[in-house]
Amino acid sequence: MIKFSLKVTFVYIFYIVSTVVRGNEFFVEGQRAWFHDPGFSSGYFHSYDALSLDGVPPFKMHVFLPRDYETSQDNVYPLLIALDGNTAFFRSGLSGSSLNLQDALARYDEAYPQSKLPIVAALVPNNRAKEYTHDTVLGQDCCELDRFLSDLTHGIIPWLKRHYRIDRRASTLGITGSSHGGLAAFAAAMYFPEVFGYAIVQSPSFWVGFESQGRFFDRWGSGKMAKTILKRWSDLNIKGDRKPRLWIDWGLIHQGGFHNEFIERYVAKRSPEVLNWLRTELSYQDQMDLYFMIDEQGEHSEASWSRRLWPAIEAVGPHNSTN
Numbered sequence: 001m002i003k004f005s006l007k008v009t010f011v012y013i014f015y016i017v018s019t020v021v022r023g024n025e026f027f028v029e030g031q032r033a034w035f036h037d038p039g040f041s042s043g044y045f046h047s048y049d050a051l052s053l054d055g056v057p058p059f060k061m062h063v064f065l066p067r068d069y070e071t072s073q074d075n076v077y078p079l080l081i082a083l084d085g086n087t088a089f090f091r092s093g094l095s096g097s098s099l100n101l102q103d104a105l106a107r108y109d110e111a112y113p114q115s116k117l118p119i120v121a122a123l124v125p126n127n128r129a130k131e132y133t134h135d136t137v138l139g140q141d142c143c144e145l146d147r148f149l150s151d152l153t154h155g156i157i158p159w160l161k162r163h164y165r166i167d168r169r170a171s172t173l174g175i176t177g178s179s180h181g182g183l184a185a186f187a188a189a190m191y192f193p194e195v196f197g198y199a200i201v202q203s204p205s206f207w208v209g210f211e212s213q214g215r216f217f218d219r220w221g222s223g224k225m226a227k228t229i230l231k232r233w234s235d236l237n238i239k240g241d242r243k244p245r246l247w248i249d250w251g252l253i254h255q256g257g258f259h260n261e262f263i264e265r266y267v268a269k270r271s272p273e274v275l276n277w278l279r280t281e282l283s284y285q286d287q288m289d290l291y292f293m294i295d296e297q298g299e300h301s302e303a304s305w306s307r308r309l310w311p312a313i314e315a316v317g318p319h320n321s322t323n
Contacts, residue, residue: 028163040089040102042109042117043067053159056151057126062089063164064102064120066109076167078118078318079160081152083132083177083184085122087302097302099178104309108317115319116167118174121160123152132180134187134225135209145187153192169197171321176200176312178305179263183208186274189244190229194236198245198316202305203298205263206270220273221281230281243284245316247291248275249308251298264300291315 024035031051037044046063062085066077086092088101101120109117125131130141131148157173160166167173173196177185182204189199209223210216220226254265275292278284286292293311298304 040106041067042102042105043069045089053151053155056155059126060124061085061156062120062122062124063160064089064105064122065164066117066119069119069165073165075116076165077116078172078174078321079157079164079166080118080120080173080318081157081175081185081188082120082122083175083181084125084128084179086124088120088122095302099302099306099309101306101309103306104313107310108313108319111314112319118172118318119160119164119166121156123156128180132177132184133205133208134183134228135212135223137180137205137208137212145184148184149188149191152188153195157195167318169321170195171197172318174198174200174316174318176202176309178202178204178302179300180205180208186246186248187225187229189246191232193233193238193242193244196244197318197321199247200309200312200316201246201248202308202312203250203264203267203300204248204271204274205267206274207263207266210270211262211266220270221277226277226281233282238282243282243289245289245291245320246278246284247293247312247316249293249295249298249312251295251300251304253297253299256299259300264298267300268294 026033026035031048034047036047043064043066046065048061050058051061052058069077082088082101087098089098091098105117127141129137130144132145133142134145136142161168175185175188175196182201183206185199186201186204189196206220209225210218248271250267250271251264252268254260254268275290278290284290293308295304295308
């Protein structure tokens with residue numbers, strides 16, 4: 001039984017690797033891409049190994065396309081930006097795990113057959129600590145979040161809209177991320193509410209700029225990101241019907257390693273502060289434009305985030321768009 005399992009695993013890995021390496025090559029505006037189909041029921045991929053756009057450092061991107069994309073030429077599709085795109089669909093990263101986003105998408109397709117399945121742009125970071133944070137983090141690279149979000153909203157998303165049949169309504173465009181990616185997804189939606197209709201924010205690093213600098217007793221509303229959001233919203237004169245829908249979740253397992261004992265512990269400390277700040281400063285309302293989940297069995301891990309992805313998409317996904 002063990003030998004059979006190992007053999008099946010090897011064949012699957014070989015298929016994935018060989019498909020990407022030997023798949024059908026094509027070019028978009030001179031950018032090399034590969035078509036590959038790992039057999040997910042919900043869709044297949046165009047992968048760009050080194051997408052190079054004006055002013056944007058080259059990066060890897062997997063574009064997930066619904067099964068009917070080629071046969072439904074008149075349809076447009078919602079767009080979902082997935083941060084930490086290396087683990088969105090495939091096993092990767094330090095833990096060698098995956099969010100298995102394709103499973104949540106398959107459930108979405110079954111639950112909402114009248115809604116179009118999103119195109120997903122899974123962005124692989126070059127340096128996630130630098131690109132996804134706005135303040136110093138435990139001696140790591142940092143503080144290029146503003147540049148990343150500018151590249152995303154002014155470079156990457158417009159490029160995707162030029163080359164794929166994407167719904168132009170902001171209410172259908174979402175972003176998802178976890179940990180530092182969750183922080184960046186939250187910032188994207190809150191800095192650019194005119195671009196994003198919703199955000200799925202999992203175990204977000206709201207502690208960055210606080211516990212990362214020994215500021216254990218400062219409140220989240222006093223931090224750099226909160227002040228930036230308030231200024232952005234004031235400048236844009238945001239109205240109630242333009243607020244991005246938000247899903248925020250975190251776990252309560254705070255033992256078993258640094259990822260739980262420090263990171264998830266302080267995620268759990270700061271996330272309720274952010275919820276209260278959203279309610280009081282920006283008039284968010286629970287179960288209307290603000291949803292959250294406290295996972296008693298949740299760790300700071302892909303397995304926990306994967307388990308919560310479906311309820312998140314169901315709560316705030318593109319089928320909830322009203323305009």
